[in-house]
Each structure stands twice: as C-alpha cells, then as structure tokens.
Amino acid sequence: MKIHNQHINIELIRSGDEGAFEKVYKQYFSSLYFFAIQYVDKKSEAENLVQETFLSLWVNKESITGQSNNTIKSWLYTTLKNKCLNYLEKESNKRQYTNYQRQKHEADIDILGQMQISDVTFDEIEQLLHKALDEMPEQCRRVFELSRFNGLKNKEIALELNISIKAVEANMTRALKSLRIHLKDYLPLCILLGLI
Amino acid sequence: MNKKLIWELITKQLPPDKESELWEQIQASPEWLSQYKNMKRIWSLSDSYRALPQKDVEAKYKEFKQSYQRKEAKKSWILPILKYAAILIIAFISSYSLWMFNNSQSSNYVAVNHYETGKGSVNTILLSDGSQIWLNANSSIDINKAESNYIELRLSGEALFDIVHNDNRRFIVNVNQLKIEDLGTRFNIRSFEKDKEVIATLIEGEIEISDTQHQFTEHLLPGQQMQYSTIDGRYTIASIDTTYVGTWKDSKFEFVNKSLEDIAHDLENWYGVHITFKNKKIAQERFTGVIQKSTNIDKVLEVIAYSAGIKYSINKINNQTEIMIQ
Numbered sequence: 316m317k318i319h320n321q322h323i324n325i326e327l328i329r330s331g332d333e334g335a336f337e338k339v340y341k342q343y344f345s346s347l348y349f350f351a352i353q354y355v356d357k358k359s360e361a362e363n364l365v366q367e368t369f370l371s372l373w374v375n376k377e378s379i380t381g382q383s384n385n386t387i388k389s390w391l392y393t394t395l396k397n398k399c400l401n402y403l404e405k406e407s408n409k410r411q412y413t414n415y416q417r418q419k420h421e422a423d424i425d426i427l428g429q430m431q432i433s434d435v436t437f438d439e440i441e442q443l444l445h446k447a448l449d450e451m452p453e454q455c456r457r458v459f460e461l462s463r464f465n466g467l468k469n470k471e472i473a474l475e476l477n478i479s480i481k482a483v484e485a486n487m488t489r490a491l492k493s494l495r496i497h498l499k500d501y502l503p504l505c506i507l508l509g510l511i
Numbered sequence: 512m513n514k515k516l517i518w519e520l521i522t523k524q525l526p527p528d529k530e531s532e533l534w535e536q537i538q539a540s541p542e543w544l545s546q547y548k549n550m551k552r553i554w555s556l557s558d559s560y561r562a563l564p565q566k567d568v569e570a571k572y573k574e575f576k577q578s579y580q581r582k583e584a585k586k587s588w589i590l591p592i593l594k595y596a597a598i599l600i601i602a603f604i605s606s607y608s609l610w611m612f613n614n615s616q617s618s619n620y621v622a623v624n625h626y627e628t629g630k631g632s633v634n635t636i637l638l639s640d641g642s643q644i645w646l647n648a649n650s651s652i653d654i655n656k657a658e659s660n661y662i663e664l665r666l667s668g669e670a671l672f673d674i675v676h677n678d679n680r681r682f683i684v685n686v687n688q689l690k691i692e693d694l695g696t697r698f699n700i701r702s703f704e705k706d707k708e709v710i711a712t713l714i715e716g717e718i719e720i721s722d723t724q725h726q727f728t729e730h731l732l733p734g735q736q737m738q739y740s741t742i743d744g745r746y747t748i749a750s751i752d753t754t755y756v757g758t759w760k761d762s763k764f765e766f767v768n769k770s771l772e773d774i775a776h777d778l779e780n781w782y783g784v785h786i787t788f789k790n791k792k793i794a795q796e797r798f799t800g801v802i803q804k805s806t807n808i809d810k811v812l813e814v815i816a817y818s819a820g821i822k823y824s825i826n827k828i829n830n831q832t833e834i835m836i837q
Contacts, residue, residue, distance in 0.1 A: 340568075340572050366575050415535075418534065419534065422544065426552050
C-alpha cells in the first residue's frame with residue numbers, strides 16, 4: 316500500500332532499462348517480502364522467492380502488457396503468489412507437521428489458490444489510504460509516511476522533523492485513528508497498532 | 512471468539528499455546544475458517560507493515576544484480592558456442608564435398624578454442640552433433656582438435672560430458688596425466704588442482720582411461736568411479752551411486768560421502784570465498800547432502816556446521832571473505 320508510488324514507465328521496463336528496473340525493485344521489495352512471509356515461514360525462503368520473482372520479471376519483461384500504474388505491481392504479486400503456492404505444495408510432502416501446522420498450511424494453500432490479484436484490488440486499497448492521508452494534519456501525515464514508507468524509527472523521525480519523540484508518538488496515534496475510520500472495513504486498528 | 516482474536520492470530524501477536532488453541536476453534540467452524548482465510552488474504556495484500564530499512568533493500572538489490580548478471584553471463588556464451596558449432600559444421604560439410612569431388616577424404620581443420628568459467632557460474636558448450644558439455648565453476652576447457660572424425664580437448668576443473676557416440680569419430684579428454692576416451696557416453700570428470708586427484712565417474716555408456724606414460728588402460732562401466740591420485744599415480748575403481756553425480760549443473764551442490772575439504776573447495780569455487788581449517792581431522796570427515804546453489808553462503812555454512820557439529824567464523828577483509836572452520 317505504498318502511497319508514494321513513483322510513476323513507473325512500463326515502456327522503459329520492457330526495453331530493459333536498468334535504472335527503471337532498480338526503481339521497481341526498491342519500490343516493491345518490502346511489500347513483496349511482507350506478502351511472502353505471511354505464507355512462507357522461513358525468512359531465507361521468502362527472500363529467495365521474492366528474488367526469483369524479480370528475476371522472472373527481468374527475463375519476461377518484454378511480454379508484459381498493460382498500461383496502468385499498477386500493472387507491474389499486479390504482475391509481481393501474481394508471480395510471487397504462484398511461487399509461494401508451489402513452495403507450499405512441495406513443502407507439504409517434505410515436512411513433518413503437527414495437526415495445527417498442517418491445517419494452517421492447508422488453509423494457506425486454499426487462500427493462495429483462490430487469490431485473484433488484479434489492478435483493481437490495489438487501486439481500491441490505495442484510494443482508501445489516499446483519502447485517509449489527505450485528511451490528516453500535515454505533521455501527522457509526515458510522521459506516518461516516514462515510518463511506514465521510509466522505514467524510519469521513531470527516534471529517526473524525531474530527528475528528521477526536529478520534534479520530540481513524544482510528539483512523534485502522539486502524531487502516530489492520531490494518524491492511526493484517522494486511518495481506522497477510513498480503513499475500518501479493510502484493516503482493524505489493532506493490527507496497525509500492533510505493528511507500527 | 513471474535514474477529515479481533517483472528518487478527519491477532521494472523522498478525523502473530525499471540526503466544527504459541529494460545530495460537531493452537533484458537534486454531535482448533537477456527538477449524539471447528541466453517542464460518543470462522545472462511546473468515547480467517549478472507550482476513551489473511553486482505554492482510555497479506557495490504558502491505559500494512561513498516562518498510563524494511565533502505566540499506567537492507569539496497570543489499571538485496573546488489574545480491575539480485577549479481578545473480579542476474581550470472582544469468583546474463585550464461586547467455587553471452589551462446590555466441591562463441593554457436594560459432595564453434597558452425598565451425599564444426601563447416602569443417603564437416605567441406606570435408607564431405609571434397610570427398611564427393613576428389614573421392615579422397617581430407618579435412619584438417621584445427622580449431623583451438625578456450626572456454627573458461629569464473630567463480631559462481633556454470634556454462635554449457637554445445638557441439639554440432641548434439642553432444643553437450645557442462646563446465647562447472649572455476650574450470651576451463653581447451654579444444655585442441657576438432658575434426659569431423661576426431662575431437663580432443665583438455666580439461667582443468669570439473670565438467671559433465673554427454674556425448675553422442677559416433678563410431679566414426681573419436682572423442683578424447685585429456686586431464687592432468689590422464690587420457691579419457693568416450694565410447695558412447697555420459698560421464699563426469701573432476702580435477703581441480705587443489706583436489707590433488709582426478710575423479711572420473713561414468714553414468715552411462717563406456718569410457719576408456721589411460722595415462723600418458725602408458726602404465727595402464729582401464730575401461731569403466733556405468734556406475735563406476737575412478738579416483739586417481741595426481742601425487743603418486745595410484746588409483747582405485749569403485750562402484751558408486753551416481754544419482755547425484757553431475758547435479759552441480761542444475762544449480763545444486765551434491766555431496767555424496769564427500770570430505771569436508773572437497774566440499775569447501777566447491778564452496779570456494781562458487782561463492783568466491785576462502786576457507787581454511789584449523790583442525791585437519793575435521794577436514795577429512797565425510798558428508799552427504801544436496802544444497803541449492805541459490806542459497807547464500809551464510810546459510811550453507813549454518814546448515815553444514817549444524818549437521819557436522821562444527822564451529823566457524825567469518826571475516827571480511829577488503830573484498831575477500833575468509834572463513835575459518837574450527
């Protein structure tokens with residue numbers, strides 16, 4: 316749900332421009348990794364699958380069609396989803412599971428098997444987030460963006476914006492409150508609070 | 512049971528015992544199970560997570576670039592290979608037409624070609640008749656003679672040969688002081704200078720091995736392996752399981768009853784690191800296993816150290832990674 320999507324020139328990707336490719340990589344690595352780690356419990360495997368996904372994008376770049384800003388994003392997620400699914404299916408033969416692990420594993424296979432990823436999914440989520448961010452006070456939004464999109468810690472945000480850590484925390488709370496209102500159908504506050 | 516609990520499960524905020532307890536309840540109710548699946552799907556796509564630190568992503572990108580350049584390096588081989596195949600074909604066609612016109616066979620085309628792989632890459636050489644040679648990392652092949660009825664090359668390092676047998680053509684591999692002749696075949700030869708031995712393994716067909724001093728000539732049968740010491744010229748022939756022989760070409764490391772020292776050489780060739788043993792006894796211990804080459808070196812060491820019960824340390828000096836196994 317990266318709001319500050321830089322515009323990606325699909326033509327440049329198709330023609331094999333390394334700079335454009337690097338941009339795509341850096342923009343989506345975190346998000347894709349986050350997706351993979353929800354289903355693939357080993358960190359190194361999740362990373363591998365994401366790397367393979369980008370490798371696959373590079374190899375198949377010429378065959379990518381579509382113009383929407385989310386075309387590449389959908390492509391990456393779809394490819395990664397299939398890789399995760401493959402991995403889980405292979406893994407289920409190899410591993411010794413407890414009942415709980417096997418059932419969870421099967422549920423994951425179900426989720427991935429039925430997952431439809433389209434440009435629309437991301438557009439929807441992004442619109443919601445945009446709306447929420449637009450309505451936040453300036454400082455509050457900056458704090459949120461630095462944490463969420465730039466990966467800064469509270470201390471670093473305080474330094475960056477020249478405010479106290481207490482103020483960072485207070486702004487974060489406000490930001491989350493505002494998000495809760497807009498995203499309540501998608502993401503309950505408890506998760507956002509738990510992770511940020 | 513409520514939605515909040517399910518979110519806490521999905522976002523891993525529950526202690527393990529609570530997790531399995533809650534899961535039992537979810538599993539018991541189709542409605543909750545479908546609720547769980549739906550919520551997890553949205554959660555995983557929502558990217559609601561703190562971004563990874565920029566320097567981590569930067570490091571990952573570097574790693575990625577290396578692996579894709581490796582792929583590109585593989586591609587760039589096609590050109591010289593094709594050229595070589597073309598030379599062979601041309602040599603063959605011209606000899607054929609000469610024969611047609613003069614009714615006397617004469618073809619003396621000598622192609623000297625050098626193929627070399629760096630650390631961390633595996634390359635393929637295709638011959639015009641469909642024969643294929645896979646060249647392992649840090650290895651080289653010099654083709655001394657390539658005629659329609661005679662091919663001779665010199666190998667240093669490791670290669671897997673899949674040779675289409677042709678009664679009218681001899682195919683000879685020189686390695687160290689040995690001469691290995693194909694008699695219709697798939698075989699693997701390994702002879703890194705550091706190994707101090709030549710290991711020839713026959714998977715299919717038949718090969719003949721002789722040394723340059725004509726001390727011996729041996730025929731290997733499928734499943735047989737010759738280990739020849741380059742120090743004293745002694746050798747043994749044994750039957751082995753060839754399931755994993757040559758799997759290095761599929762980006763896997765295979766270790767079948769291989770000493771840690773030999774494994775270390777493989778890792779050095781692939782990852783470009785330097786490995787030393789503090790305890791020489793450990794270096795001679797033998798292991799069996801398969802590891803994906805895409806795994807990074809840290810992970811590989813972790814796995815080996817764990818199963819071998821050894822300790823190691825990693826030092827990065829300038830651009831060289833020094834690994835010391837205790």
